[in-house]
Amino acid sequence: VPHKDPENFLKSAEIVLKKFPETHFILAGQGELSNKLNSLDQKLHIQNNFHLIGYQNNSYQVLSALDLFVLSSKEEGLGSVLIDAMNAKLPIVATNAGGIMDIIEDKKNGLIAEKENPEALAKAQLNLMEDEDLRKILSEEAYKRRINFSSEKMAAATVKIYEETIKNTQSD
Numbered sequence: 001v002p003h004k005d006p007e008n009f010l011k012s013a014e015i016v017l018k019k020f021p022e023t024h025f026i027l028a029g030q031g032e033l034s035n036k037l038n039s040l041d042q043k044l045h046i047q048n049n050f051h052l053i054g055y056q057n058n059s060y061q062v063l064s065a066l067d068l069f070v071l072s073s074k075e076e077g078l079g080s081v082l083i084d085a086m087n088a089k090l091p092i093v094a095t096n097a098g099g100i101m102d103i104i105e106d107k108k109n110g111l112i113a114e115k116e117n118p119e120a121l122a123k124a125q126l127n128l129m130e131d132e133d134l135r136k137i138l139s140e141e142a143y144k145r146r147i148n149f150s151s152e153k154m155a156a157a158t159v160k161i162y163e164e165t166i167k168n169t170q171s172d
Contacts, residue, residue: 001031005095007040009072011118014044016125023129024049026066028056063088068128068135073097074115078149086146091135093124103149109141 006027013025027037027050034052041050056062059081063069069085071094078099085092086103092110094100095117106112111127113120128135147153 001029002033003073003075004029005072005074005116006033006037008074008095008116008118008121009070010037010040010044010046010050012070012072012121012125013050014046015118015122016129017046017049019126020129021049024051026051026053026062028053028059028062030055059084060088063090066090068093068125070121070125071095071100072115072121073100076100079103083146083149086142086149089139089143091128091139092142093121093128095121103145104142105145108138109145110138 009025009027013023016023016025025046037052038047041047041052053062063085066088067090069082069088069090069092071079071082071085071092073079073095074097076095076098079094082092082094082100082103086109092104094104094110094112095115096112097115101112104110104112111124113124128138
């Protein structure tokens with residue numbers, strides 16, 4: 001999906017691999033960009049470290065195999081995949097796109113990089129890869145924050161908005 005900006009992710013991977021050549025990058029999902037991404041990974045010479053695994057029914061199984069979660073979007077709504085990563089207790093690097101900023105607070109429960117900037121995305125990944133304490137702190141804080149985005153909490157907030165709207169309409 002173009003708005004997820006997987007090209008940015010691949011370009012950041014090229015930078016990370018210069019420092020950590022044994023790193024592997026997994027991209028889940030499918031769409032019209034698959035062929036383009038396969039060409040780009042060859043052009044960047046990262047095809048041995050980049051794995052496009054297609055659509056996955058069980059995201060938790062994929063997430064549990066990761067050491068770090070990266071969301072490289074240039075546009076994003078709520079970013080529910082971030083909630084999944086938080087549930088998996090993963091340290092998170094994400095861009096400053098849309099609703100991501102409502103979920104991830106930079107240096108509190110994840111690291112935020114400028115969108116459409118592979119250098120910034122790579123730098124944030126490297127910061128986490130090089131600092132075990134930071135990874136642990138951010139993943140623990142993300143796990144705590146995930147409760148704010150549970151389906152129960154979101155449903156309760158929606159009901160409250162409806163109730164307030166009805167109350168305000170009746171008092172007019």
